[in-house]
Amino acid sequence: MFSGISTINSGFGVQNIVGGEGVQNNNNGSGTQQNNIRSPRAMDPPGRIRPIYRASSGDDRPSQREDFHIAIICALATEFDAVSLLFDRLWDEDGEVYGRAPGDTNTYTTGRIREHDVALALLPSMGTASAAGAAAGIRSSFPVLKLVLIVGVCGGVPDTGENEVLLGDVVISKTVQHSLGKQYPGTFALKDTVEDTLGRLNRDTRTLVTSFETEMGRRRLRTKAGEYLVALQMAAVSQGYRQSYQYPGVAEDKLFEPDYRHHHRTPQACGICKYESGKTCDQAVQASCADLQCDERHLLRRERLEAKRRMELTDMQRPEIHIGRIRSGDTVMKSGEHRDQIAREHNVIAFEMEGAGAWDEVPCIVVKGTCDYADSHKNNKWQPFAAATAASVAKAFLTRYPRTDRTIPS
Numbered sequence: 001m002f003s004g005i006s007t008i009n010s011g012f013g014v015q016n017i018v019g020g021e022g023v024q025n026n027n028n029g030s031g032t033q034q035n036n037i038r039s040p041r042a043m044d045p046p047g048r049i050r051p052i053y054r055a056s057s058g059d060d061r062p063s064q065r066e067d068f069h070i071a072i073i074c075a076l077a078t079e080f081d082a083v084s085l086l087f088d089r090l091w092d093e094d095g096e097v098y099g100r101a102p103g104d105t106n107t108y109t110t111g112r113i114r115e116h117d118v119a120l121a122l123l124p125s126m127g128t129a130s131a132a133g134a135a136a137g138i139r140s141s142f143p144v145l146k147l148v149l150i151v152g153v154c155g156g157v158p159d160t161g162e163n164e165v166l167l168g169d170v171v172i173s174k175t176v177q178h179s180l181g182k183q184y185p186g187t188f189a190l191k192d193t194v195e196d197t198l199g200r201l202n203r204d205t206r207t208l209v210t211s212f213e214t215e216m217g218r219r220r221l222r223t224k225a226g227e228y229l230v231a232l233q234m235a236a237v238s239q240g241y242r243q244s245y246q247y248p249g250v251a252e253d254k255l256f257e258p259d260y261r262h263h264h265r266t267p268q269a270c271g272i273c274k275y276e277s278g279k280t281c282d283q284a285v286q287a288s289c290a291d292l293q294c295d296e297r298h299l300l301r302r303e304r305l306e307a308k309r310r311m312e313l314t315d316m317q318r319p320e321i322h323i324g325r326i327r328s329g330d331t332v333m334k335s336g337e338h339r340d341q342i343a344r345e346h347n348v349i350a351f352e353m354e355g356a357g358a359w360d361e362v363p364c365i366v367v368k369g370t371c372d373y374a375d376s377h378k379n380n381k382w383q384p385f386a387a388a389t390a391a392s393v394a395k396a397f398l399t400r401y402p403r404t405d406r407t408i409p410s
C-alpha cells in the first residue's frame, strides 16, 4: 500500500483565478475523476532534497519539485504578471513551498495551468546571459522538466514575405538562431541548423509545434488564445492590477517606411541627427515619434489592419500566430532597413533577447508577442498587450500539450 496515494477531483472545487464568463478555466472538466499516484518516500534516491510540502489526501498539489515538468521563463515583470494571470491555481499563494536547489538564485511562482504543474521564473534582467543563468538554475531545481517556454515580447519583422505581422501577433519559434554565432566574411554561420534545433526537443514537443503549422492546428490555437486573452484582461481588472492589458487600437499600430528615420528634425536638429549620415543621437533614440514629429505620411498601409477596422473588439484583438525562425541575441536593430536586411539574410520572422541564452541550457520554445517592429521608431506602448497575447498563446499551447502520467511504482 502506498502512503502517497490520493484521489483527486480536478474539476471540482478548483480555485478559479481567471474568472471570465464563458471561459473554461479548470483542468479536466467537472466531475472527472483521476487517480494520482505518487512515489512513496522510500523510493527517493539518496541525496534527494526532501520536499517542504507534503501532499495530503484531497489535495492534489505536487509533493516535490520533481513533479514539475514545465517551466516558463519571463524577462519583464509585465510578462511575468501576464502569465501569472492565466494560472488556474497557484501553489504558493500562502508562502513559498518548494524551495530551490543550491546555487539557484531564481525566484519562482508555482501553480497549475490546465493539467500541468508549472514553475514560472522571472529573470533578473533581459538578455541572453541572464537567460542562460536562469535556465541553468531552473534545470538544477526542476530536474525532470520536459518543456520550457520563454514567454514575453519581441520585435517583429512586419512583412515576412508570406504574410503581414501586426503588433500583438505572436511568434512561436520553430528554431532559435543565435545572433552571436560565428561571423565569416560576407556570411553568417548558424549555431544550430534547423534540424539540430528541433531535434533537441522531445518528440511530443516537436510534433506539437509541427501540428500548429497546419491550418487546423493554428485555428485551434488561435481560438483558445483569443478566449484566454479575454480572461486575462478581465482578471487583471478584477484583481486590481495597475497594468492594463487591453488592445491599444488599430490607430496605434504604426509601421513607418523602412528608410524613414526616427531622428531630430529641423529646426531642433542636433549636430548628430542633422546630417543625413544615418546616425541618430541617444536623446532622439529615447524620444517618442510625437516628440520628434515623425511624419505619418510615411506610414505603410497594412491590409490586415484595414480589415481589423471593421471587426468587433474580440476578433480585432485575437492574435495571429506565426511559426518560424526567431533570431535571438543582444543586438538591437538600428533601423527598418537593417531589420529587413537581417531578416532576409537569415530568414527570421522576429527578434528577441533571451531564447538563445536559455537554449544553451535547456531545449525551449520561444512564444513571444510582437510589441514593436524592431526599428528606430519603437516605443513601449504595446508591451503589456503583446505580453498578454503571448501568455494567452502559451496557455493555448499547454492546452494541447500532452500530460505525462506520473510513474506508478511497482
Ligand SMILES: [Zn+2]
Pocket (backbone or CB within 6 Å): 263, 264, 269, 270, 271, 272, 273, 274, 280, 281, 282, 283, 284
Ligand atoms: Zn539628435
Ligand SMILES: [Zn+2]
Pocket (backbone or CB within 6 Å): 261, 262, 263, 288, 289, 290, 292, 294, 376, 377
Ligand atoms: Zn519615429
